[in-house]
Amino acid sequence: xxxxxxxxxxxxxxxxxxxxxxxxxxxxxxxxxxxxxxxxxxxxxxxxxxxxxxxxxxxxxxxxxxxxxxxxxxxxxxxxxxxxxxxxxxxxxxxxxxxxxxxxxxxxxxxxxxxx
Amino acid sequence: xxxxxxxxxxxxxxxxxxxxxxxxxxxxxxxxxxxxxxxxxxxxxxxxxxxxxxxxxxxxxxxxxxxxxxxxxxxxxxxxxxxxxxxxxxxxxxxxxxxxxxxxxxxxxxxxxxxxxxxxxxxxxxxxxxxxxxxxxxxxxxxxxxxxxxxxxxxxxxxxxxxxxxxxxxxxxxxxxxxxxxxxxxxxxxxxxxxxxxxxxxxxxxxxxxxxxxxxxxxxxxxxxxxxxxxxxxxxxxxxxxxxxxxxxxxxxxxxxxxxxxxxxxxxxxxxxxxxxxxxxxxxxxxxxxxxxxxxxxxxxxxxxxxxxxxxxxxxxxxxxxxxxxxxxxxxxxxxxx
Numbered sequence: 001x002x003x004x005x006x007x008x009x010x011x012x013x014x015x016x017x018x019x020x021x022x023x024x025x026x027x028x029x030x031x032x033x034x035x036x037x038x039x040x041x042x043x044x045x046x047x048x049x050x051x052x053x054x055x056x057x058x059x060x061x062x063x064x065x066x067x068x069x070x071x072x073x074x075x076x077x078x079x080x081x082x083x084x085x086x087x088x089x090x091x092x093x094x095x096x097x098x099x100x101x102x103x104x105x106x107x108x109x110x111x112x113x114x115x116x
Numbered sequence: 117x118x119x120x121x122x123x124x125x126x127x128x129x130x131x132x133x134x135x136x137x138x139x140x141x142x143x144x145x146x147x148x149x150x151x152x153x154x155x156x157x158x159x160x161x162x163x164x165x166x167x168x169x170x171x172x173x174x175x176x177x178x179x180x181x182x183x184x185x186x187x188x189x190x191x192x193x194x195x196x197x198x199x200x201x202x203x204x205x206x207x208x209x210x211x212x213x214x215x216x217x218x219x220x221x222x223x224x225x226x227x228x229x230x231x232x233x234x235x236x237x238x239x240x241x242x243x244x245x246x247x248x249x250x251x252x253x254x255x256x257x258x259x260x261x262x263x264x265x266x267x268x269x270x271x272x273x274x275x276x277x278x279x280x281x282x283x284x285x286x287x288x289x290x291x292x293x294x295x296x297x298x299x300x301x302x303x304x305x306x307x308x309x310x311x312x313x314x315x316x317x318x319x320x321x322x323x324x325x326x327x328x329x330x331x332x333x334x335x336x337x338x339x340x341x342x343x344x345x346x347x348x349x350x351x352x353x354x355x356x357x358x359x360x361x362x363x364x365x366x367x368x369x370x371x372x373x374x375x376x377x378x379x380x381x382x383x384x385x386x387x388x389x390x391x392x393x394x395x396x397x398x399x400x401x402x403x404x405x406x407x408x409x410x411x412x413x414x415x416x417x418x419x420x421x422x423x424x425x426x427x428x429x430x431x432x433x434x435x436x437x438x439x440x441x442x443x444x445x446x447x448x449x450x451x452x453x454x
Contacts (some may be wrong), residue, residue: 025229026229026230027432027436028230029223037335046216046217046220046221046285046286047220047223048216048220049229051436051438051439052438052442052443053433053441054442055439062209062213063216063217064213065212066206066209066210066213066293067293083159085159086157086159086160086161
């Protein structure tokens with residue numbers, strides 16, 4: 001909510017009565033990412049609605065960082081996120097299953113080698 | 117969303133029996149998956165009934181947080197000290213936050229936020245019936261924090277492991293914040309109970325009024341809880357209503373004794389054999405009355421929410437106009453720069 005909003009307030013008699021349906025605005029949905037401290041990456045914490053990006057950041061501050069949870073906020077329009085589909089899970093991730101040699105534990109070392 | 121590997125044009129070519137079998141197969145796989153403690157995420161396939169159950173439960177939960185701000189908001193301006201006032205404001209603000217985490221989780225199931233909120237305002241959606249009781253004295257702030265938030269925590273801790281990822285994650289956040297709520301409530305009660313005779317009486321009176329509604333918060337008894345079995349099978353619910361209620365009573369009775377207050381239940385007694393307290397009969401007729409809309413404050417709560425929404429119309433409108441203006445200005449300066 002813009003903090004100077006009171007100044008723009010019309011007199012109550014100037015408010016035409018509105019039905020709730022007409023008034024629905026469906027403000028865009030923003031996905032919120034928070035960096036909890038310097039040195040760590042931003043992490044998804046949830047979403048919220050806001051009229052624009054600035055308001056999304058202000059709302060995210062109030063909703064997701066009331067207890068020093070963050071030092072930086074990213075607000076991303078949910079509609080701009082491209083996600084892989086659960087149906088593609090196998091196609092995308094199965095190929096990694098049989099490549100155990102990508103992990104260091106695959107390799108046997110002689111006991112004499114202490115640190116590698 | 118349409119599955120590109122199986123578009124509806126292809127599906128419609130299959131006989132219904134075959135489709136039914138495909139769905140049964142998906143359902144079986146889903147149930148086995150959930151039973152193995154794995155999590156469901158928003159875009160995964162889920163049975164319609166699972167989605168519906170979650171939408172109902174999460175939205176009710178969100179509404180409860182939002183309506184729950186009202187009985188406590190009632191005392192912000194009359195808190196006995198600046199410290200108590202700051203704490204109460206932080207708590208009420210947390211409840212707003214909890215409502216928003218939950219609305220956000222609910223939205224991942226494909227509902228629109230404004231529609232969910234409209235259902236609250238029209239009276240179509242329910243919220244926890246506890247918030248239809250009035251907060252008459254400052255001691256009620258203590259009783260609400262200690263008992264109502266205490267019962268809520270008891271309900272919510274198992275939900276941190278619920279099978280639906282976004283709900284479980286929201287619950288983790290909520291539970292972390294909620295334990296401050298319960299402690300601050302207990303501290304209010306403790307301070308009053310150690311005060312003058314009048315203060316102690318005020319604390320006891322609050323306990324007398326909030327005890328039964330609090331233990332009703334766990335919902336109807338197990339033999340009369342139609343949705344429980346399915347929710348348990350889907351790992352949405354982990355413990356039965358009666359189990360959670362018993363756990364809450366066992367924890368809370370010694371806390372009341374410690375601060376010298378009496379639980380208003382003449383039949384309450386410790387059972388050495390079972391290691392649990394036995395409680396007197398619960399007035400489920402009252403519970404059903406309040407749920408049906410005839411509690412002391414049902415009308416007042418809904419009216420307050422509707423008024424808040426209506427009074428905020430100009431703010432939403434102004435914010436929308438401001439956003440448009442800002443976007444236009446930005447576009448203009450981009451054009452000028454190009």
